Amino acid sequence: MTKSLALTRRQFIQSAFASAIVARYGIGALHAEEPITVGFLYVGAKDDYGYNQSHAESAKIIGELPYVRLIEEERVPETVEVQKSMQSMIELDGAKVLFPTSYGYYDPHVLAVAEQYPDVTFFHCGGLYEEGQPANVGTYWATVDQAQYVSGVTAAHMTKTGKFGMVSAVPIPDILRAVNSFLLGARTVRPDATMQIIYTGDWNVPVKEAEAVNSLADQGIDVVGCEVDSPKVIVETADKRGLYSCGVYASQAGLGAEGFLVSAIPTWAPICQYFLDKSIAKEPFEHTIIGGMAEGYVGNSEFGPAVSDEAKAAAMAAAEGLKSGTTKIYQGPLKDNEGNVRIADGESYSYGDPFIDGIDWLVEGVTGSSSI
Amino acid sequence: MDAFGARTDGLAGRRRRPFLIRSAANAALAEAILIPIAAVGVAFVLFGLFLAVVGSPPLEVFSSIYRGAFGTWFSWQNTLVRAAPLMLVALCTTIPAQLGLVVIGGDGAVLLGGLMAALCGLVLAGAPAAVGLAVMAACAAVVGAGWIGLVGALRHYRGVNETISSLLFTYLAVSVFRHLVQGPLRDPETQNYPGTYPIDPAFAIGEIPSTNIHWGLAAGIVACIAIWIVIKRTPFGQAMRVVGGNPRAARIAGLPVGLLTVAACALGGAFAGLAGFFEVSAVIGRANSALYAHYGLSAVLVSFVARHNAAAVIPAAIAVGGIRAAGGLVQRAHGLPDATVMVFEGIVFLVVLWSASWYGRTPLSRMAADGK
């Protein structure tokens, strides 16, 4: 049987898009003109086993297109420096399409440069576009927390104690939702499951991340999830402590950690491909593309060696439910961890609903606060 | 008086010397110009060797550095935007250095000054732009002045070493800044990228006409020249230099050493605070972690390679800004890591600092000495 559901689907998407391009423009049409210069900017190292790698992987797919010349810059800070890097790509390398991939690039940096260069299109990862902002800006995001729900289901099958931990960078809605979704997934299997959240205060602080895993281990927690830029250290430290771990953004299966279960990963390439096509054709595009499992933008990595067949089957069923829309992660009755009823009995919310985007509380069973 | 005068001079010992080296003062001036040029030349040779060893063609990389830093009008603007904050923050080291103090904590004043500017921009929303900007700038300068002034006061009245205390002050400023921006002062709208409420858009100071450079550059250049005049031409500057030369003599001469120490540190801190104001008003529009851009230690080195001469801070900052501006192009055009320009910057600083030991020991000064 297939080891992974996401990888096969991703491969399918890639080939589907490639053939769509050829069908639309014809291979000859693609080669006829000068290749278009496409720039990717990353806030960290592009082989970080995490967030930046997820974008670099999609850049690689884009860069292999015959009509694309790919340029990349790593470790571009979210300051005026990113404005200068984008301008430099446009002015010195003739870039026509830019993908600034870090959340903090958007306001004011992407907006400022986009206004200055109306002929260049900017596609920012973060889902931040608002009415009235420059027409040459698009934004995208993937609801990775849906895959965290599947990770939660997997983890709940593997845990002995029913106690989970999540090492998180900062208390922001995306992370809070990932914590909630993980626990809600786990609770479909283990209704008594609990979750401890620890913030490290920043996106790449290896010593603090390792220390957080250790203190979780001391609490008797046996599965550690994470929401940081580079999960490598968390997966490896969990392995040293004999814990299970779930990764995020990129597959950590390659690390060879025995306790690694599964990763929640976004697949940006189809979205990038859509924006790129529209830019080349000079057609108007959707300014905001946010999708999840149903759209194929989010999935899970291959499973680690420890995962039982039973857990795999349950995870795949959960993923199918999310994909088809039959499973709702946020449905009542649901209380937050301060006892307030957030979703009444019988109500439920689908992704895309503003309610989901506005979640700034933690569900019942999570220890830790929604701020530091 | 001119080349003729030297040639018609009958004294054998003076005949061999070019006219420029006629006096020790001229020799010192010639050294002050030629030694930095020679040092940068040596740095280029060393960096070229480094590139050759790692298998990159040095001349091609040099040409990219030139193109990225000074090759086009865009590149010049890129360089100057990066140089502007370095000039202002370098003054935070330059001014106390007149008294023989080594202050390395400019970053703290930038952060707190910027935070203060953002708060003023909030409170004054609706006020005329000129009033708002003036108050924001003034408050940022005052906070910066107070922060580094405290370092000076601890130095004089408690004997606390200013280098270490200014470093500690920076760490404290970072923690306080993060706490306030992510906690009590946070705009709930800045969900995923915590920051304060945005300032009134009328308080965006904007750019120098027909450029892409904000007014911080003009402020930096004016400040450097003004401080150069203050140090060289005013009683305050003279008093500072007397204290720096011989504190005991200064005290005997009745100079208020304590007041001068605090004033020099406060003045330096004011300019660092002003750098924070420009970041907030011209670039970010609010206070968030983008303000912590780590200018501080580089700015210290800018001041040192300028030999604490405020006017020389301008070209030194432009040179460092240029190296950084070229970083993106070097990465894209040659596939070199982003740290390449960091290596180059390090080599330049090391060699230029080393060249401090050449002053008064070059053939120029020997010739001048022979003439005596």
Added chain:
Amino acid sequence: MESSLTELGWLTVPLAVLSGAIRVGTPFLFVSLGECLTERSGRINISLEGTLVMGAMTGYGTAYLTGSPWLGVLAAACAGALLGGMHSLLCSRPGVDHIAAGIALMLFATGIAFFFGKPLIQPRAPQLPDLPLGFWSDLNVVQANLRINPLFVIGVLVAPVMWWAFNNTRWGLYLRTVGDSAEAARALGLGVNGTRAMATMIGGFFAGIGGAFLSLSYPGIWNEGLSSGQGLMAVVLVIFARWHPVRCLWAALLFGGASALAPALQSVGISSGYHLITAAPYLLTLILMIVTSSPERSLRGAPAELALNRTD
């Protein structure tokens, strides 16, 4: 893997903080021992942050290529000594400021480490083995927290030996003489620059080992965010320890414990004031400096030749 809190009760918390202090504090210990030695010779080397990063990269790379983590430690130490040599070469020139030379070298070393470290972010290097000092207990939490790295043990042994050597060996006497009065040392025929160069190189050697600990033991990876300023902090720590190697050990554990405290507190549900907790060691050091300095004689206990110690 059964719940450990119930078995060990409240003892888990101090145990976790202690082992956290050891894990986080070991790099502090090595860098501060190195800095202590250097400063005792009358010279401040602020570049040890760069040395730490360089040591981490060199150690990781060597361990990955050779398969031997101990060779990695050796390579890291040698890289550190080399950087120390560069620092003393620079500082031995007239007119070169120690602080500026240190900052420039920090920038250079960090740049070199990031440059050559690029291909090392993904690979997994063999790690240093731990000593299972908790073997006597059946409890997983005790065993896990008492897995101590041999480098920490070495550091604990070096501290008193260094203190003893300062006070009881000829070389220690030279070092202190040079650090307290260069003039007196010259009058005695001691080579001031040579002694300082030796002290700076050995200091760099130790700081390099601290870096190797970061990449080869805890957290045991290499990337550009590995050091979050531990090297600069260790310079501060030496002042906190008042130039005494054994006190450096306690100070390193204290600073490490303070860093370990924030996650530990969160894991028992206290999460407010996170950033303020991380500032505590800096504030403590500042208060200590204010208390122990006086306008007449700054920094009691400091080597008199130290650039830090200049008084009006």
